[in-house]
Amino acid sequence: MGYVLYTNTLGVFLYNDKGELAASRGFSDKERQEYEPLLRRGEWIKPEEELLKGTDGRVIFLGFKKAKRENIVLSQDVDKLARFTAVRDREKFRAANQAISANDVRLSFSEDIVVMHTIRTIDELEHVTNAMLMRVMDFVKLYAPEAVSYLDEPSAVLGILEKGAASTIGYPISEEHKRVFQELARGLAALNREKEKLEKHVEATMKRICPNLLGVAGALLGARLIALAGSLKQLATMPYTTVQLLGAEQALFRHIKKGSKCPKHGIILAHPFVQTAKSRGKAARLLAEKLSHAARLDYFKGPDMSEKLLRDMEARLK
Amino acid sequence: MKAGRHPGVFEDNRRLYTQNLAPGIAVYGEPLVKEGGKEFREWNPFRSKLASSILKGIPPVGINRDSIVLYLGAATGTTVSHVSDICSEGIVFAVEFSPEVFTELFLLAKRRPNIVPILADAAHPEAYYHRVAAADVVYQDIAQRNQVEIFVKNATLFLKRRGKAILCVKSRSIDVAQQPAKVFGEVREALTSNFRLLDYKTLAPFQKDHAVFLVENRKL
Numbered sequence: 001m002g003y004v005l006y007t008n009t010l011g012v013f014l015y016n017d018k019g020e021l022a023a024s025r026g027f028s029d030k031e032r033q034e035y036e037p038l039l040r041r042g043e044w045i046k047p048e049e050e051l052l053k054g055t056d057g058r059v060i061f062l063g064f065k066k067a068k069r070e071n072i073v074l075s076q077d078v079d080k081l082a083r084f085t086a087v088r089d090r091e092k093f094r095a096a097n098q099a100i101s102a103n104d105v106r107l108s109f110s111e112d113i114v115v116m117h118t119i120r121t122i123d124e125l126e127h128v129t130n131a132m133l134m135r136v137m138d139f140v141k142l143y144a145p146e147a148v149s150y151l152d153e154p155s156a157v158l159g160i161l162e163k164g165a166a167s168t169i170g171y172p173i174s175e176e177h178k179r180v181f182q183e184l185a186r187g188l189a190a191l192n193r194e195k196e197k198l199e200k201h202v203e204a205t206m207k208r209i210c211p212n213l214l215g216v217a218g219a220l221l222g223a224r225l226i227a228l229a230g231s232l233k234q235l236a237t238m239p240y241t242t243v244q245l246l247g248a249e250q251a252l253f254r255h256i257k258k259g260s261k262c263p264k265h266g267i268i269l270a271h272p273f274v275q276t277a278k279s280r281g282k283a284a285r286l287l288a289e290k291l292s293h294a295a296r297l298d299y300f301k302g303p304d305m306s307e308k309l310l311r312d313m314e315a316r317l318k
Numbered sequence: 319m320k321a322g323r324h325p326g327v328f329e330d331n332r333r334l335y336t337q338n339l340a341p342g343i344a345v346y347g348e349p350l351v352k353e354g355g356k357e358f359r360e361w362n363p364f365r366s367k368l369a370s371s372i373l374k375g376i377p378p379v380g381i382n383r384d385s386i387v388l389y390l391g392a393a394t395g396t397t398v399s400h401v402s403d404i405c406s407e408g409i410v411f412a413v414e415f416s417p418e419v420f421t422e423l424f425l426l427a428k429r430r431p432n433i434v435p436i437l438a439d440a441a442h443p444e445a446y447y448h449r450v451a452a453a454d455v456v457y458q459d460i461a462q463r464n465q466v467e468i469f470v471k472n473a474t475l476f477l478k479r480r481g482k483a484i485l486c487v488k489s490r491s492i493d494v495a496q497q498p499a500k501v502f503g504e505v506r507e508a509l510t511s512n513f514r515l516l517d518y519k520t521l522a523p524f525q526k527d528h529a530v531f532l533v534e535n536r537k538l
Contacts, residue, residue: 064444082452
């Protein structure tokens with residue numbers, strides 16, 4: 001059978017034709033992290049080369065390698081794997097694997113995760129403050145029904161709560177009761193300011209990591225697109241028609257399953273280019289293409305071309 | 319509480335339990351029950367496809383006390399924790415691709431000495447070939463369009479002779495527009511050309527449009 005060379009997270013092992021361990025070379029913690037990416041890509045590593053030097057004749061390598069070598073046969077035979085895997089060193093094997101995984105988690109971080117988190121927080125805040133504002137307005141309505149009809153800002157409602165409003169109809173509600181809701185309205189106004197801060201933060205972060213997407217989509221829409229796609233990488237690698245329909249999944253599946261009309265746009269409808277266009281479907285398609293282009297430029301660290309993308313897009317609608 | 323036909327899985331009044339490997343700690347808010355000086359964790363069939371397939375009457379899936387299990391699509395480790403209860407003296411290699419849910423799996427593995435957490439894409443087994451062992455059981459629960467292809471690839475590489483493998487199929491992630499029964503039929507076909515099909519169950523009423531396939535590596 002010849003020699004069998006097998007590498008795992010603990011080290012490199014060479015077995016002779018009787019299946020006995022002929023030579024081995026363990027990894028230190030540092031080496032393990034250093035060799036890990038090479039092993040994943042299927043490249044030969046130094047300790048493997050060292051052990052190969054001591055062999056003559058045919059060697060079977062158990063696993064995957066990209067580059068073929070003379071006298072070496074690649075095999076992924078389960079029986080051999082069952083025979084040579086490191087189940088005996090279970091504890092060590094587990095600890096080594098855990099160390100690699102911990103490092104992987106750290107390496108998988110990228111700033112688009114923060115962008116996604118922030119935009120979800122913004123949307124949630126908006127949702128909550130709107131609902132609470134409705135409550136406060138219902139209360140104001142009790143004693144000043146005329147004043148409330150056009151208010152949609154916590155600060156405006158707060159003004160009425162504080163200064164009062166002339167009213168011919170409404171309950172005579174005491175200051176004591178109003179005070180409780182004043183406090184709440186103040187809290188909402190504060191939350192609104194927090195939301196604005198978060199929006200600025202999203203914009204600043206995107207300016208650094210995805211200037212093209214920021215330029216074409218704007219901060220909030222761009223961030224929502226990343227969040228819907230799952231990451232900047234996924235947004236960049238999906239077809240642009242998918243970008244066009246992000247956020248319209250329900251309508252899309254209804255179309256596929258029941259044959260209703262196909263949606264023309266998802267959340268990109270919020271973009272002024274689509275909003276104001278005569279033919280929204282066409283505008284949505286053009287915008288989605290440029291958004292996709294922008295995300296690709298950003299993910300692959302291209303230059304900021306957002307202005308040109310916008311110009312091209314507008315020219316094509318005419 | 320009685321031992322059922324599945325090793326390490328206990329039954330009481332149509333409820334499933336496994337003996338807690340990390341006593342005192344519930345993994346996902348499941349009730350803990352003490353009986354005869356031992357602690358058991360209730361196994362919710364609505365949250366775990368393995369539990370629902372057991373309740374639907376699947377034959378023993380080959381997970382024993384000392385089994386080596388390759389678990390693909392581990393997510394936060396709900397089902398993994400019960401598998402780890404069952405193979406208390408074995409190993410569960412738990413593969414998960416998404417870093418966000420992986421952190422939870424990682425923390426679970428810190429409390430359970432038989433779980434080996436691996437952050438990797440199950441579609442590319444060559445990238446973790448050196449990190450896992452040959453397995454007695456391969457279990458896969460991945461909602462991907464090419465989930466059957468991924469399953470065949472992994473089971474071919476890692477499943478020992480006579481080993482068993484379980485594939486959970488979500489019909490909607492293969493083809494939303496297609497009838498689930500038709501999708502399952504196609505999966506069945508793809509599996510029988512590679513393995514010996516032992517059993518097949520749909521998971522209603524516990525999971526919608528899901529089925530499990532139990533196969534055996536027929537290489538002699």
